[in-house]
């Protein structure tokens with residue numbers, strides 16, 4: 001089993017996503033896509049991923065370049081900041097990395113976003129590639145070239161659009177991922193069904209047992225379908241001027257909840273809650289009916305995602321935090337809603353009362 005997807009950027013072929021079940025093909029895909037040799041290659045990873053996969057990857061890259069190093073930082077969102085970027089810059093300087101060096105992001109979305117940003121800015125930009133190892137990074141963050149870090153409590157406040165040279169995902173790495181982080185990624189997978197792919201939504205309803213038990217066929221199908229959906233949005237709208245914002249379905253309220261929980265709730269969990277609230281808003285507008293709303297909430301539950309906020313939070317605080325999100329246009333929040341299952345739209349005219357009603361729906 002193997003699947004490839006070529007992603008275009010601004011109308012031209014940019015990079016290939018390789019979906020595989022091991023790392024055996026990595027060297028040949030690399031040689032196929034990269035037509036020159038690098039002075040040096042640096043693998044960037046985190047403290048959880050390093051003991052699992054770094055040695056195998058170092059061995060592979062040593063076969064591709066004479067000068068290979070690695071740097072690992074403490075796992076977690078709290079490391080996704082400019083201090084860690086500086087640590088990586090210093091490592092690159094110590095290793096005499098040049099404009100002709102390559103950074104390899106080996107890990108989840110935190111490693112991918114931070115490594116991409118470091119690559120975009122070190123010596124005004126060097127090449128990088130993604131080896132995503134979480135479900136969320138495989139179906140979402142490794143595709144589309146959004147890179148960046150958090151600043152204080154502001155998520156992804158500093159960043160750049162910067163495309164990888166290639167993305168290679170080994171689905172077997174998901175076997176070491178815990179249930180919580182697997183569910184986080186499933187939030188984004190379900191999102192694709194909701195915003196752009198009704199048949200996939202139906203497939204997800206039928207195949208939850210296979211997917212939750214990480215059946216290789218089910219994983220490959222759902223990762224491929226998710227990447228295909230993400231590819232569509234990032235190709236149509238690479239810099240998020242229009243329909244790429246549909247990918248933010250559930251994210252405006254989700255980010256607010258994530259911030260107010262001091263990041264104790266995972267990104268995917270918060271996005272799931274945001275999707276429930278956004279589905280309630282779609283129901284209130286008469287876009288989806290009660291049965292569809294119930295289906296959405298049930299499906300999130302089947303993938304072990306929360307559909308109610310279990311920790312105490314003030315609805316007014318959630319609303320205020322949503323308004324500080326980057327998705328504001330003037331004083332209005334741009335909300336992504338469902339026109340129907342499998343079709344998203346944006347909506348700017350919710351009143352604070354409408355939004356508070358949907359937020360309170362998460363608490364009852």
Ligand SMILES: NC(=O)c1ccc[n+]([C@@H]2O[C@H](COP(=O)([O-])OP(=O)(O)OC[C@H]3O[C@@H](n4cnc5c(N)ncnc54)[C@H](O)[C@@H]3O)[C@@H](O)[C@H]2O)c1
Pocket residue numbers: 046047048049052075076077080107108109110111113133134135136137140141142143144145146147155156173174175176177178181184267
């Ligand atoms: N760039 C984008 O377009 C985009 C899109 C969505 C999310 N994001 C960002 O992605 C980040 C979240 O990504 P994430 O959920 O992958 O988080 P993460 O990178 O923190 O990974 C989650 C946890 O899983 C561990 N881990 C990674 N791979 C593993 C494996 N194979 N086995 C065992 N443990 C493993 C990590 O060490 C970490 O503890 C957030 O910072 C979010 O802002 C970016």
